[in-house]
Amino acid sequence: MKEGRIATMADTTIRGEGVSKIFSGSVVAVEDAHFDIRQGEFISIVGPSGCGKSTLLRMVAGLIDITSGNLTINGSVVSEPRNDVALMFQKATLLPWKNAMENVLIPTSLQGRKITDADRKQAIDLLQLTGLSGFEFAYPDQLSGGMQQRVALARLLNTGSNILLLDEPFGALDEFTRETMNMELLRIVSEVKATALFVTHNIAEAIFLADRVFVMTPRPGRLARIVDVPFGKDRTPDLAQTPEFNRIVSEVRSILGAGH
């Protein structure tokens, strides 16, 4: 939400009405999902493996068609990838023949224009923002998994998209690095006022980051409940110790348990 404004329906960025995805005629990956996501909201999506989290994200990204229902971004039907939506994966998906800066510049070069020094400067700034000073020209094979993921984050930000879809972006990292990266992500997302959809397996992580948590259950993949997280934007790790936080954790856990 933009500051000083009350959210209205006009703020809705992403809207799904009865969104379903059926693979190869029989695998129901997502069934009848209804949701409204507002501009600037941070949404976490939790649920067990195979409940359709990635599928939901790829539908929003325009990478796969929806089978039925209606999915719109800023009022227009999603039918293909859009400039204002960018995606980040569990794997860094860097190109090993490009150095960190060149990897960050992939969205720029795919726009089909010549890379200028201003573009390079911006890429370097983003790498420094994600904590990679000194590694601007290192190649992926010279970077650790966590550092590669930072490059991927810088590349995501370089798309300039204000809707960020993150599919377990730090899932492969150790807990310590993941927490630091989460804090960083939260800070950056609110700084650039992006709308974020963040997939994770970790309930506490989901709640800690989000304004609302989409809880999904499997077979068929359903958006079982949307849980509000009333903590505002400024959060510190202490939050996870509060009773209110733990109440929400239990609530999410019970929804997930009931789905089985």
Place this chain on the structure above:
Amino acid sequence: MKTSAVTYVKHFALFAAIMGLWEVAARQEWVDSLLLPAPSKIFTALINIMFQSGLMWHHFGVTLYETVAGFLIGSVIGFVLAVLAAQFMGFKTYSTPYVIALQVTPRIALAPLIIAWFGFGISAKVVIAAVICFFPPFVNTLTGLLDYDRDRMEMFRSLRASRWQIFTQLQLPGAMPIIMAGLKTAISLALIGAIVGEFISASEGLGLLMQRFTFQLNMAASFAILVTLTLMGLILYWIMEVLDDRLVYWRHDTRLQQRATRDRRRYASLLKGVGGGPALQPAE
């Protein structure tokens, strides 16, 4: 890892021992020196065909030309067909039976036919070399182009990359390592093709010389030609290694290091005066 001086000495000592034993065996007539001449005789013959008569160089050039031309033609055709096959699934479906038939046929058996079609000159050998070496570049290019990383492809698609951009910026560079491996195999196959072609019928080339010397029972000279062919093989191998080092630099640690350092110098001005500073220390 640096090879130490001691290792070199050991290599040399082993080589000298083998040569010494061979020399003694030939001189003592433990083996028929008519069939297996002493290394010193081979060396003398080598000096003769290389420098005294200089007989070898023309033939060396002919065989090298046949090999390289055959390699280039075979590889380009293999590459282009693979690119087409990767782009159009229909093409792949309909070409596959022929490709498999061609693969299981010992293509060297085509050599007499090719000579019948193209005559006894150099062009027939070029064609034989091309036919023999075409396969690895074709298969490897096709494999490499189709074996892209699914997540990287989705990343490109989500960034609205065109088909051409996906091909040039994702598939082709990703396939480079395996394509280069195919080209390395192809160049040694091309050399085999050229030599076999010369064996069948030729008026010039190292294969012809080899045959002529063997018929004359001039074994020392035959072995000298063999050494010459080894030399040619080594030169071609080395060229491919250099190409590999350049084109697939990201597989070579020292190259990566060099390039990273070079870029750091090249864009030094962009690194200066960046506001904000590191938001995080790289924890790793």
